[in-house]
Amino acid sequence: MNAEIQKLGNSGQSVYRRRHVKTDGRDVYLYGYSPPDREPVTEELLAAANSAELRWHPLRKEWSIYAAARQNRTYKPSSTDDPLAPSRPGLPPTEIPFSDFDLAVFENRFPSLMSGAKARPSAPDDPATIAPADGRCEVIVYTPKSTGSLATLTQERRELLVHAWIDRYSALFALGNKFVLPFENRGDEVGVTLHHPHGQIYGFSFVPAVQQNAADAFKDGFDLEAKIKSWRKDYEIESAGGLSAFAPPFARFPYEVWLAPVKLRRGPWEFSKEEIAGFATLLGNVTRRYDTYFGRPCPYMLSLHAAPQGAGNSFHFTAQFYPLLRAPGKVKYLASVEQATNIFTVDVLPEQVAAELKKI
């Protein structure tokens, strides 16, 4: 077997990973249930950005990321031009230099966070606390097909996605990242016009305040397992394989839905085989419920909230869907109040959301 290919040890399932380094130095990984042993095709040499910095907001007590090279990134590419497709003979090379794959991960060409990031040597007048934007930005391509969604992927493919996330958590923590955020932006309203089913993964060299707050709350005794059980009647939409899909009673987005293992797991890397299957099932079903309820592919943000490094054993994993619709045909806008205070105004009660989505 090709030396670049490794069998992963997740839950007794045979999952293979192949590593390939692109000519511009970026990593590509292929994942599959059988060894991805095709030969790579010829690549285009692309310049990768290597400068970005963090600045500290002294009043909000949060970091911001400055990545000026991203200003030139692809903006609303034409839909005939799919950089996430396999590189097919006779067509220009895409980001993935293989003629086929099941699931692929590659380092973002326009990253906000990067390993060995350099802050500019001098910022005018020592304006703020500045640090290099160390970390990692990856793109994760769910399928070689240019269309589809979490709802239309096969269950087998969604499970492969969970296996790949588990491997990326492990790889990005091993690189020294303190918090790893797999996420998916979906739909024009979220700023995405590349409809090839894909997500992204950010590795942060620090723990964002939002995640630190959550870690502190769990350490202080917030018991999500007991809550999920007590919310079953009024907030749960469905459950599968030990995971629950529910509208959290304190949702910030209308139609916000969380997926969580009922039992405390710090991240998907602690899931049993049944929980991996249950998570994959619910990712598909919740997306399908949204699309049915809103009568169109629902624009949403999906983020996976696993324990940051150092959070101890009490952090309970959740995956959070934030749809950008507040009713069929009505977009949810985040405006001054949300941006100035972080206080969200919600038009619909979570218990109503649960009842409506449950009916579908």
Place this chain on the structure above:
Amino acid sequence: MNAEIQKLGNSGQSVYRRRHVKTDGRDVYLYGYSPPDREPVTEELLAAANSAELRWHPLRKEWSIYAAARQNRTYKPSSTDDPLAPSRPGLPPTEIPFSDFDLAVFENRFPSLMSGAKARPSAPDDPATIAPADGRCEVIVYTPKSTGSLATLTQERRELLVHAWIDRYSALFALGNKFVLPFENRGDEVGVTLHHPHGQIYGFSFVPAVQQNAADAFKDGFDLEAKIKSWRKDYEIESAGGLSAFAPPFARFPYEVWLAPVKLRRGPWEFSKEEIAGFATLLGNVTRRYDTYFGRPCPYMLSLHAAPQGAGNSFHFTAQFYPLLRAPGKVKYLASVEQATNIFTVDVLPEQVAAELKKI
């Protein structure tokens, strides 16, 4: 003089306020440099919402506001139907039952926060910490004309706006609010399709965590006066009447600009006559610079960050513009990373923003 009319004591300027109670119980205030003594016209009786609640997010440690009655609020009204215009004879009554005015304030018909708000008597299964959404939501109409912006109002009208804000701070604090947020949402991308120049004011019964963080930073010695002076060369865009317009070195939005008195003032109520004029000047000029730079009316969120109650004497007022464009023709989207972590990714450095906006 009509008993409803009062002369306000701001900075030696003659400013008058008239209070009127609408037939549905909501307050309307007219402001002007001369007494607004016209008779009110016949009104429509509208049902006002009176139920909303706060719920505590145990992991983010923030309140959210639930105002289900807002789900039925006006969504993208037709542009011929202007509820913020004066009520003109022969036309249906608007929100302001006077045939003319200079500047008007009225209680929002679809408020998220309200005095005497009732939380529903029982929420299923004690889902979360719940409190009534006490507070106040007002709409502030800058001019009787249906078109225009902070850039096109006369300087006299912008100063009247500052006087009205000062009076609203005083009134909303007197009602028991702990934090008062005047703001303006502008443009389709921010979710606003009512182009009549107007803003809003929220009175909160609690101090949001963002504002508490700022109050703590000022108490711990963050010296904005010294910073503004040291940022003059590289971050200042212009100054007027003792106020500075600058791109903060730690901006979260591309093209974010703050206005602040160079000297510590906790809020506009501490402004001198010159500072009121300077603030009014900069509000107009910064909006004009944006519109010129982006080649169109720039969609933005503007929020006024004055000291919350109990913040002590060290809180330094700022007004913050968050544009929703990251370059001419390119919209800034807030997506998963921002929503999941509060960490913003910015494509353009504040020192470049300052240089570009200064040139205009």
